[in-house]
Amino acid sequence: MITHNCRVCGAVFESTRRDAMYCTPRCRKKAWAGAALIEPLPTLPGPVEREVRSILTSLHLDGADDVARAALRVAGAIDDPHTPASALAGLTKVLPETLAYLRETHGEEDL
Incomplete structure (x- = not known):
């Protein structure tokens, strides 16, 4: 439920x-019938997404970079409790690889 x-x-x-x-x-x-709807509360980012956002900020990346947006989406999926367990293994494998690629292409190896 x-x-x-x-x-x-x-x-x-x-x-x-x-x-x-x-x-x-x-x-x-x-x-x-047209009753006023209550807007759902925005969800706060989970711990993985917060960590990825801090890494992207340290790399001076914004939402314009497609790979950075993909990393944020993967982090959000990892934090989402509705993500199937069978998908978590692949997501947790691809996120570090994506962040390593971003570090290589944006010049900060020591993060």
Whole structure:
């Protein structure tokens, strides 16, 4: 079960679906009728993503570099509790390789 917050009333509810937005059919109907929706809270970066962001900052990379964006996406997937365990092995292998490539191409070997 996955825990969600209802987009209409804000109530906490559990669902088997990742994309569930409403706690009851009543809230779903209210949303369909035009009720004001509560915006979901932004998620904070996890520990792996925070570490990758600090490394990218020390390399003076911003969001314009495609490889840096890919490293952030991989870090986010590692931190995501919904990432399947079968995918974590590959992700944890590719992230250090990606960061090593960024260090080589941007001149800081000692990080």
